[in-house]
Amino acid sequence: MRIPGVRDDFPRPAPAPGLCELRFENRFVDELPGDPERRNAPRPVRNACYTLVDPTPVRSPRLLAWADAAGELLGIARPASPEGPEAQVLSGSRVLPGMRPYAARYGGHQFGHWAGQLGDGRAITLAEVEAPDGSRHELQLKGAGVTPDSRSADGRAVLRSSVREYLCSEAMHWLGVPSTRALSLAATGEPVERDMFYDGNPQVEPGAVVCRVAPSFVRFGNFEILAAQEESELLRRLADFVIRTQFPALAGGGEVSPAARADWFEAVCRRTADMMVAWMRVGFVHGVMNTDNMSILGLTIDYGPYGWLEGYDLQWTPNTTDLPGRRYCYGNQPYIAQWNLARLANALYPLFEDTAPLEHGLRAFAQVFEQGSMRMLADKLGLSSIDREGDEALVRELFELLQASETDMTIFFRSLAGVPVQGEDAHLLGPMAGAFYDAHALGGAHGARLAGWLRRFGERARAQGLPDAERRARMNRVNPKYVLRNYLAQQAIDALAAGDASVLERLMRVLSRPYDEQPQHEDLAARRPEWARHRAGCSALSCSS
Numbered sequence: 001m002r003i004p005g006v007r008d009d010f011p012r013p014a015p016a017p018g019l020c021e022l023r024f025e026n027r028f029v030d031e032l033p034g035d036p037e038r039r040n041a042p043r044p045v046r047n048a049c050y051t052l053v054d055p056t057p058v059r060s061p062r063l064l065a066w067a068d069a070a071g072e073l074l075g076i077a078r079p080a081s082p083e084g085p086e087a088q089v090l091s092g093s094r095v096l097p098g099m100r101p102y103a104a105r106y107g108g109h110q111f112g113h114w115a116g117q118l119g120d121g122r123a124i125t126l127a128e129v130e131a132p133d134g135s136r137h138e139l140q141l142k143g144a145g146v147t148p149d150s151r152s153a154d155g156r157a158v159l160r161s162s163v164r165e166y167l168c169s170e171a172m173h174w175l176g177v178p179s180t181r182a183l184s185l186a187a188t189g190e191p192v193e194r195d196m197f198y199d200g201n202p203q204v205e206p207g208a209v210v211c212r213v214a215p216s217f218v219r220f221g222n223f224e225i226l227a228a229q230e231e232s233e234l235l236r237r238l239a240d241f242v243i244r245t246q247f248p249a250l251a252g253g254g255e256v257s258p259a260a261r262a263d264w265f266e267a268v269c270r271r272t273a274d275m276m277v278a279w280m281r282v283g284f285v286h287g288v289m290n291t292d293n294m295s296i297l298g299l300t301i302d303y304g305p306y307g308w309l310e311g312y313d314l315q316w317t318p319n320t321t322d323l324p325g326r327r328y329c330y331g332n333q334p335y336i337a338q339w340n341l342a343r344l345a346n347a348l349y350p351l352f353e354d355t356a357p358l359e360h361g362l363r364a365f366a367q368v369f370e371q372g373s374m375r376m377l378a379d380k381l382g383l384s385s386i387d388r389e390g391d392e393a394l395v396r397e398l399f400e401l402l403q404a405s406e407t408d409m410t411i412f413f414r415s416l417a418g419v420p421v422q423g424e425d426a427h428l429l430g431p432m433a434g435a436f437y438d439a440h441a442l443g444g445a446h447g448a449r450l451a452g453w454l455r456r457f458g459e460r461a462r463a464q465g466l467p468d469a470e471r472r473a474r475m476n477r478v479n480p481k482y483v484l485r486n487y488l489a490q491q492a493i494d495a496l497a498a499g500d501a502s503v504l505e506r507l508m509r510v511l512s513r514p515y516d517e518q519p520q521h522e523d524l525a526a527r528r529p530e531w532a533r534h535r536a537g538c539s540a541l542s543c544s545s
């Protein structure tokens, strides 16, 4: 139909191709040495960066979810049917022409100890695609079957952990936190057995595969294994490959120089620091910050027993395996990141044979984290900076208050924008009412102390002379209204397991605009309900996935 007054001779953008029509590249495989052995059984891998291995086909592939935003990034059309050829590919049942699937070789420090060879035990990278904007991304299936790195495990993933990875990858992206992305979630139609509580009661659960997307899935551990096995030539080749393909501005086109390698390590430290500032800003706790779960690109990677702070608590860890030492609790994360970077520095030492560039990078981490944290705190409070007399005391007391009575971190900061800069105590406290898990928190001494703090905060905000509406808008741009609360993810899992994808779809839609008010979805911004406090999956999680 011709619409009057609208020209119809504009060149129209070509419709996006389907996944099966894409052209695939495989630079990791083409440019780095692979395992000469192809036998797909648990075994040590030596003198290689990867093993070529195909995903294991599954019984009944079916797409359960497709992330439109990731599809748009890659320029891939949404599949027409949940059981079409895309479901075959994205569940690992079919390898397309041009793809050279591989499992990467890596090691890692787990809970502070060297664990030797780990590697992609259930993740298989299919290929790389060039997006319409010229960026390149690898497609990786998680839960795609056994590889030489599977050890005694099955190479599979269960639906619950796959939904959690799918949701959180995209939620983090929308929050502005560097993360690997998720394109799709596919059911395998095959059962997977897991002992969720490690108590000798394994259950059969539905299996699933997530297709993850990232420019590279290289981890600190890819370098650590080469250093541990004294494969120095390969270590250099992997480093130079990562620098050339992922940090081209540093490589400068030709041979990678020692100076470029030093700049690269510093860049990794800086990116990791930025990621830590972002996690602390939104209250994300990774739960398993082993060096094999640290991306060389500074992306959040490997969503396992992660969680979101509800009650603000520096000591909180979502991972039941981490409970004895709380190594990976919220407040420890920046220190662990730096510890992990020090492990990476040790692994890279043979490239430099000098500690100075590595020490320089580690110092850059500390500086970037410290400056970034001050900037982030100022932003969260709507202040142009935290540098006036009394500011540090104001911030210190705020965090003491947050720990003193169980306070929902997300709701607290979001509500702070709505507090008037002067008025009676009741007016100051009114907007904060939804943030406390103790119904009487605002009644007694705590309420009086908080009102005192809000009064001083209001005076400080007034003193900077920024129009109030502008200050509030700024705060709402960094303090999310919607985060992936653990019980919300669990509700999406329960519904999907019962055949209802609408809960997951609604959550994805709402989380794609985490800083916007969405009045019809207010329920998703509420405090965690009491029933969820101790329910499995809603607060603490095990590594079993």
Ligand code: AMP
Binding pocket: 118, 119, 120, 121, 122, 123, 149, 150, 151, 153, 154, 155, 156, 157, 288, 293, 302, 304, 543, 545
């Ligand atoms: P993760 O805790 O998921 O980061 O995994 C740690 C290591 O265990 C990695 O080498 C994984 O590939 C491997 N792994 C975890 N789950 C499985 C599984 N079900 N099958 C094979 N390998 C696994």
Ligand code: MG
Binding pocket: 292, 293, 302
């Ligand atoms: Mg991992």
